[in-house]
Amino acid sequence: MNEAEQAPLMGYHELLGMRVVEWSGGVAVVELVADKRHLNRSGIVHGGVLTSMLDSALSLAGLYCDVPGHVRRGMTLSLTTTFIAPAGAGVLRATGRVRGGGSKVYLANGEVHDATGELLAIAEGAFRRRSGSESPQGLPE
Numbered sequence: 001m002n003e004a005e006q007a008p009l010m011g012y013h014e015l016l017g018m019r020v021v022e023w024s025g026g027v028a029v030v031e032l033v034a035d036k037r038h039l040n041r042s043g044i045v046h047g048g049v050l051t052s053m054l055d056s057a058l059s060l061a062g063l064y065c066d067v068p069g070h071v072r073r074g075m076t077l078s079l080t081t082t083f084i085a086p087a088g089a090g091v092l093r094a095t096g097r098v099r100g101g102g103s104k105v106y107l108a109n110g111e112v113h114d115a116t117g118e119l120l121a122i123a124e125g126a127f128r129r130r131s132g133s134e135s136p137q138g139l140p141e
């Protein structure tokens with residue numbers, strides 16, 4: 001991915017500080033540098049931050065578009081997150097992979113690791129592509 005492609009994809013990404021750092025057909029990787037704004041009262045990263053990262057990585061894994069100027073859009077139907085270990089401030093990395101599905105609905109799973117490689121959370125979900133976003137060519141932005 002080039003630098004332009006790493007720009008925040010949407011206002012919510014910008015708000016949380018998420019960046020898409022890898023994206024190809026069936027796989028997406030989202031990173032966030034957690035600081036004190038992402039922590040809960042116990043001083044660990046709020047589970048909603050990890051869930052947001054997983055929602056983005058898993059959904060984007062099924063929305064990769066290989067045509068410049070085109071985009072594929074989708075929505076989350078369900079997402080289940082399991083929190084494995086507490087996360088501190090620092091680099092967090094969520095990876096999502098498409099595991100199956102059809103032209104509209106797809107199933108994905110993935111996980112969040114910290115910079116040491118510790119597994120923090122896992123998730124699986126169901127997602128739906130918008131009409132016109134079924135093929136990798138997508139639609140004009």
Ligand SMILES: CC(C)(COP(=O)(O)OP(=O)(O)OC[C@H]1O[C@@H](n2cnc3c(N)ncnc32)[C@H](O)[C@@H]1OP(=O)(O)O)[C@@H](O)C(=O)NCCC(=O)NCCSC(=O)Cc1ccccc1
Pocket residue numbers: 055056059060073074075076077128129130131
């Ligand atoms: C849509 C459906 C799953 C029903 O499906 P069907 O039986 O097929 O029903 P139907 O034939 O009536 O067509 C439905 C029409 O409804 C529209 N539309 C509805 N919702 C949205 C929407 N959110 N965004 C855009 N459009 C939406 C849409 O135009 C569609 O028409 P289309 O054919 O595409 O042009 C229903 O249960 C529902 O609305 N669930 C709520 C889903 C939801 O809000 N999820 C949470 C937010 S997702 C998120 O933030 C995570 C994320 C991060 C990064 C990247 C990507 C995602």
